[in-house]
Amino acid sequence: MAAPDDTTVKFRIRREMGGFRGFVARSWGRWWVKALAAIGVLAAIGAALFWFLFAAGLPSVDTLRTYEPPLPTNVRGIDGTPIHSYARERRVELSYDEYPPLLVRAFLAAEDKTFFEHHGVDYLGIANAAFNNLTTKRRAVGASTITQQVAKNLLIGNATSYTRKIKEAILAYRIEDTLTKQQILELYLNQIALGRNAFGVEAASYAYFGKDLNQLDLAQMAYLAILPKGPSNYDPVRHTQRALDRRAYVLREMLKNGFITQAQHDAARAEPLGTVPRQTPKTETAGSGYFVEEVRRQLLDKFGEDQRAGPYSVYSGGLWVRTSLDNKIQDYAQTALREGLLRFDSGRGWSGPMGHVEFTGTAWQSALLNTNIGLDYADWRAAIVVARSSESADLGFADGSTGTLPRWGAQMPVRGVGGTAFAALKEGDIIAVAPDGESFVLRSVPKISGAFVVEEPQTGRVLAMQGGFDFRIQAFNRATQALRQPGSTIKPIVYAAALEGGMTPASIIVDGPFCVFQGARLGQKCFRNFGNVGGSGSHTMRWGVEQSRNLMTVRAAATTGMPRVVGLMDRIGIGKYPPYLSFALGAGETTVSRMVNAYAILANQGRSHPSSLIDFVQDRHGKVVFPANWRACDRCNAPDWNGKAMPRPVSGGKQIVDAMSAYQMVHIAEGVIQRGTATVLRDLDRPIFGKTGTNTGPTDVWFIGGTPQMIGGLYIGYDTPHSLGGAAQGGTIAAPIFRTFAVKAYEGLDKVPFRAPTGIRMVRIDRASGKPVFGTWPTDDPKAAVIWEAFKPESEPRRAVRRDMIVPDPAAVAAAAAAKARAAQEAQQQQKETRRDSDFLQREGGIY
Secondary structure, X not given: OOOOOHHHHHHHHHHHOOHHHHHHHHHHOOHHHHHHHHHHHHHHHHHHHHHHHHHOOOOOHHHHHHOOOOEOEEEEOOOOOEEEEEOOOEOOOOOHHHOXXXXXXXXXXXXXXXXXXXXXOOHHHHHHHHHHHHHOOOOOOOOOOHHHHHHHHHHHOOOOOHHHHHHHHHHHHHHHHHOOHHHHHHHHHHHOEOOOOEEOHHHHHHHHHOOOHHHOOHHHHHHHHHHHHOHHHHOOOOOHHHHHHHHHHHHHHHHHOOXXXXXXXXXXXXXXXXXXXXXXXXXXXXXXXHHHHHHHHHHHHHHOOOHHHOOOOOOOEOOEEEEOOOHHHHHHHHHHHHHHHHHHHOOOOEOOOOEEOOOOOOOHHHHHXXXXXXXXXXXXXXEEEEEEOOOEEEEEOOOOOEEEEEHHHHOOEXXXXXXXXXXXXXXXXXXEEEEEOOEEEEEOOOOOEEEEEEEEOOOOEEEEEEOOOOOOOOOOOOXXXXXXXXXXXXXXXXXXXXXXXXXXXXOEEEEOOEEEEOOOOOOEEEEOOHHHOOOOEEEEHHHHHHOOOHHHHHHHHHHHOHHHHHHHHHHOOOOOOOOOHHHHHOOOOEOHHHHHHHHHHHHOOOEEOXXXXXXXXXXXXXXXXXXXXXXXXXXXXXXXXXXOOOOOOOOOOEEOOOHHHHHHHHHHHHHHHHXXXXXXXXXXXXXXXXXXXXXXXXXXXXXXXXXXXXXXXXEEEOOOOOOOOOOOOHHHHHHHHHHHHHHHHOOOOOOOOOOOOOOOEXXXXXXOOOOEEOOXXXXXXXXXXXXXXXXXXXXXXXXOEOHHHOOOOHHHHHOHHHHHHHHHHHHHHHHHOOOOHHHHHHHOOOOO
C-alpha cells in the first residue's frame, strides 16, 4: 500500500481544528489566556469564600420591618394614673414624626452628616478614618453610619473586629434597600443607649433634664446627640468640660451644615448643660412600693421575665397593666399604719441604723446608692455618716448633698443598750434624719412592723396594700408574706360555720369552763377567756362575739363540729388547718390579705371574689392578654344615657358561705363596733362591722372590718414575734389605727347599710336573753335593751318577753333619764300610726 501524502494529512488536521474548538485550543496555548483564567478562578473562589465568611448566615433585615424594641411594662392605678414601670432598659417608643426636627439634625451633625445621601456606607468617611488610624497613635476611630449602627445594635452585636465591620456594611446595604431613611432613623433614635439606664432619646430626655423631648431647647438636644459616642465619657457631673466641648462641636457642625443659624448657635453654646441629678423614673409613685412589687411577682408568674419567656415578658414586652390601686386610699392606709407604728414605738429609744456600709475616701455617695435604702415618710431622709467628731457628725445624701448632725440632735438612748445614740454612731452607718433649721436631727425607724390591706368586697379588688413602714428599707411584704396568728379575728368565721350549722344569733351559749381530753400523750386541755377572765354564765351568741369570749367560741365550735369549722376556713381562703379546737381561737397562721378577703366575702353575702391587684393587662398594641375571658363593658363609659337599659357587668364569684348566715354574722359584728371591743369606731356614725384580735403573748394585735364599700384590715407585731406588753389589745392599738384611716377614707361616701338577702327576718329581741319582744321598740342607744336581730325563716325564738320583764342593762339605766323625753315623743307617734316590723325595713333604705 502506498504511503499517505504529507500535504493531505496536514490539511486534514488543520480542517479538524477549525471553528470554536480550534479557537479555544489555539487561545489556551497563549500564556496571558491562562493567566486570566487563573485570576477568574481565584476571584470565584474568593467570592465564595467571602460569602461563606461574611454574608452567609447573616440575619434577615426583613425582621426590622416588624422589629419591636424591648419596652418597659407600665403600671397604672385604678383611675389610669401611671404609678410604676418595670424595666431594665428605660425606653419610650416614638414614631419619626414625633421627633423634633432640630433633634434629628443634632444627631445627624454628631453621627452621620451625609445620612440622606449615602446608601448605608460612607466610603469617604471610611477612608478618612483609616488614614487617621494609620497616621496617629490615638484610639482607633470608626466611620459607622447611622444605618451601620442600626445593623450593629439590632442584628449582629458590637464585638470589635474587622469581620464585624464587613458584616455591618453588608447589612447596611440590605437595610437601605428594605427600609426608608425615616424608618431607619426611627429605629436608631428609639433604641440607642444614652446612659442613666435610658434607651432612646425620649427616655434620655427625662433622665438628664426631667422633662419630655418636645420641651427641650437646642442646647439640650445637642447634649443628647453627643451621648452615643459614650455616655460615661460625657457625664455632666464628672466630665462637665468634656461634655461642653463635645456639645460645642455638635453645634458647630449644625451651623456648618445649615441646620441652625448663627444666632441659634451662639445662644445654645452660651447655655450651661442644665442637667438634673439622677432621679427616680417619673412613673414610680412614692408609697406604692409594696403594691407594685406584689403586682410584679404576679406578672412574673404569668408572663415570665425577659424575651426568652415570650412576647409578653415583664421587662421587655411593653405591657400596659391596669391595677386596682387607689392612690388616695393607699396614702390613707400608709399614713395610718405608719403613725400607729411610730406611736407604739415612741419612747422606746433609738432603734439603731437602717444599715451599714464600708467606703474609702470620698466614695460615700456610691456606697449609699448601692444599698437602695431610702425614705419617703414626711421630711425624713436617709443619710450616711461620712465622718464624726466629738460635737457633730457629717452626713451625706443620695443626691450628693451633705449636712450636719449636731450632738444635741441625737441624744435619745439606744434601745436595749443604753447610752446616747450620738455615741453609738459610726462612719458608714445609714440613718434616718429630719431637717431642723440648718442642721439635722436623728429619727428612729420603728422596730415594730405590720401590714394594712383595703379591699372592695363586691369585686375583690385590692385598693391599697402597705406591707411595712417603708418599702425601701425592707421589701418584705407583710400583707401577703407574713404568716401570723389572727387571734380573735377568726371568730366571725367560726360563728358563721355555727350559723350554717343551725345556730342563731340568739342561741344561748355558756360562758364557762370548757375542757377537752386530747389523748394520753397531750392529756386534758382547758380553755380560758382573754386575760384569764372567768366565766359569766349563759349568753347569746351575739354577746359572745361582741365581748370576744373564748370559752363561748370553743363551745360553739365543738357543738358545730371542728371539721365543719376548718372546712369553712379552707373554703373562705384563710388556710387549711386540722380540726383542733385551738384553731377556733386563731391558732392557725394566715395573712392579713387572706383575712381581709374572708371578711369581704361575708360583707358580700357570702359570695367570693379572690383578692386581685390586676384588673387587666394589654400588650403594646392594646390587645388584652389577661385575664383570658376579659370582656369590655359596652357603653359603661358613655357620656350620656341613650335611653336603653343600663349596661350591667356580669357579677361573678362563687357562693362560699350561705347568704343568710353571712348577713347574720355581719349584723352581729356591727355590734362589736356599737358596744363591743371596737367602740373606738362608733363615732364614725355609719354602718360598719368588724372584729378585733389579740393573740397569745400578746405578739400581734389585729382589726378587720369595714363598710359595704370598703373592707380593711391590719395587724402590727414584731417580725420576730415577741410580746407587745400585757396591756396590748386589738381594741386599743389596732382599732385606733383603722379609725385614723377610716376618718379620711370614708369621708364623703354615702352611709350605705349592709343589705340583707331575701328571706331574712328582722325581729325585735331582748339583747340579754335573745327572746322576742313586743310592746316596745329599739332606739338609737347602742346599749338599748331591745335590738333588731336577723333570723332565717322559722328560726326566730318563740317565747315572748313583755316590756316589764326586760332587765335593763346597767349602762342603759344611766341613760334612761336623757331618753325619757324621746320615748314620750315616740309613744305619741305610735298612737298616730300603726307600726310594723316592715316600717324598719323601709327606714333602712330598702333592706329586704
